[in-house]
Amino acid sequence: SGGHYRPPHCLPRSKSAILVAYKNQEKNLHHLLYYIHPFLQRQQLGYRIYLIQQTGKGSFNKAKLLNVGVREALKDEDWDCLLLHDVSLVPENDHNLYVCDEYYPKHMASAMDKFQYILPHKYFFGGVSALTPEHYMKMNGFPNTYWGSDGENDIAARIQLAGMKIVRTSPHLGRYKVMEKQQELWRRFSSFFGPPSQRTRKTWRDDGMNSLEFRLLSRTKHPLYTNITVD
Secondary structure (H helix, E strand, C coil): CCCCCCCCCCCCCCCCEEECCCCCHHHHHHHHHHHHHHHHHHHEEEEEEEEECCCCCCEEEEHHHHHHHHHHHHHCCCEEEEEEECCCCECCCCCCCCCCCCCEECCCEEEEECCCCCCCCCCCCCCCCECCCCHHHHHCCCCCCCCCCHHHHHHHHHHHHHHCCCEECCCCEEEECCCHHHHHHHHCCCCCCCCCCCCHHHHCCCCCHHCCCCCCEEEEEECEEEEEEEE
């Protein structure tokens, strides 16, 4: 119920919240849920899967939805790890552990099939990433004022500006299948992930978790996930 699970015969090695910003991708969602639950259970994790949706037909604000997901998830439990997960990615290797690095934000999807299992750019932090709540708050989350999918591109710069660095799952472990049209993936992920822009330098401390405003419309437990709908 609500996508929540604890190992029945042992203490979980980690408590992980899986956060999925979502908009009209039902087929991909079914595939992800089919694969991710047994994958996480084999790792003996305690976890809950959250689906965060925005109401209406306006532009998709993936960055802000992830901020909302973090805020709402932390009301439920003192999570060890926050997994920011694209709905279109399925992990291939059971040894790609959905736990956080103790010291730095961790990029999990280091090798995607649509990129020929090669990292598209050294600043790339998209797809699936793992951060402790402390990491997320230290960099003030994602920017709320970016609309469309590209707001998440700002996160690599925020990590740097917050005095942290990115660690990556090794490519032979961080392999993912992409359940999405290749041209759409390239459109979303081909943006330049470079050094912090002047805008990011000026706004990252004031635009993020500390300025998050939203209206919670519903919070519903479904058989395989918890759905959060917001305005």
